[in-house]
Amino acid sequence: GQSLEQPSEVTAVEGAIVQINCTYQTSGFYGLSWYQQHDGGAPTFLSYNALDGLEETGRFSSFLSRSDSYGYLLLQELQMKDSASYFCAVTNYGQNFVFGPGTRLSVLP
Amino acid sequence: EAQVTQNPRYLITVTGKKLTVTCSQNMNHEYMSWYRQDPGLGLRQIYYSMNVEVTDKGDVPEGYKVSRKEKRNFPLILESPSPNQTSLYFCASTSGSHPYEQYFGPGTRLTVT
Numbered sequence: 001g002q003s004l005e006q007p008s009e010v011t012a013v014e015g016a017i018v019q020i021n022c023t024y025q026t027s028g029f030y031g032l033s034w035y036q037q038h039d040g041g042a043p044t045f046l047s048y049n050a051l052d053g054l055e056e057t058g059r060f061s062s063f064l065s066r067s068d069s070y071g072y073l074l075l076q077e078l079q080m081k082d083s084a085s086y087f088c089a090v091t092n093y094g095q096n097f098v099f100g101p102g103t104r105l106s107v108l109p
Numbered sequence: 110e111a112q113v114t115q116n117p118r119y120l121i122t123v124t125g126k127k128l129t130v131t132c133s134q135n136m137n138h139e140y141m142s143w144y145r146q147d148p149g150l151g152l153r154q155i156y157y158s159m160n161v162e163v164t165d166k167g168d169v170p171e172g173y174k175v176s177r178k179e180k181r182n183f184p185l186i187l188e189s190p191s192p193n194q195t196s197l198y199f200c201a202s203t204s205g206s207h208p209y210e211q212y213f214g215p216g217t218r219l220t221v222t
Contacts, residue, residue, distance in 0.1 A: 002168070004151075031209055033209050033211075035211075042199060042213040042214060042215055042216055043152065043199070043213050045210045048209045048210065050209075087151055089152075091208070091209050094159060094165065095158075095159055095165075095208065096154060096157065096165070096167060096168075097142070097154055097167075097211070098154070098168065099151040099153070099154075100151055
């Protein structure tokens with residue numbers, strides 16, 4: 001079967017750094033994406049990795065290791081507005097996306 | 110403004126009464142998808158479309174139909190809704206030049222009693 005695993009919850013304080021891990025087991029793999037979703041809102045795209053290594057976009061970075069079927073999202077200089085759910089998603093083939101169950105991040109003052 | 114729109118945003122219906130949720134995008138995106146979101150399960154893809162008149166099943170297509178007669182529209186049809194289809198539904202679109210970056214609509218909360 002296909003599955004992605006993420007921690008269900010993570011808590012950190014403002015200004016800290018937090019890492020959200022994602023491991024995957026899918027029948028195909030083109031790349032790993034990350035999405036943010038605030039309560040009551042729609043998911044919004046954060047980053048994408050097709051190749052091994054680190055991609056940096058401002059305070060957010062994403063890492064992929066295809067050999068380990070593993071990736072992570074790194075959030076630096078945490079702000080209160082970063083409190084949200086974060087989803088990893090594998091592009092399986094074509095436009096078939098498989099999402100993880102999500103990690104709820106709580107940022108404390 | 111570039112956006113994906115869905116209608117209705119909220120819907121309460123009864124078992125067996127056919128319904129359609131519309132989705133439209135104004136970004137000229139080639140690809141479109143439908144997802145359902147349930148607590149603890151993340152988003153699960155129902156159907157996707159890579160072109161007009163081209164649709165494919167996602168991971169949970171049972172009980173749903175879609176059509177793509179125009180590039181901008183991708184309606185989701187529930188011909189005989191059941192209570193287990195109570196969920197939050199999202200439509201998404203993606204450009205061919207960035208096929209991994211999905212733009213999501215605001216969501217449709219469906220309750221089937």
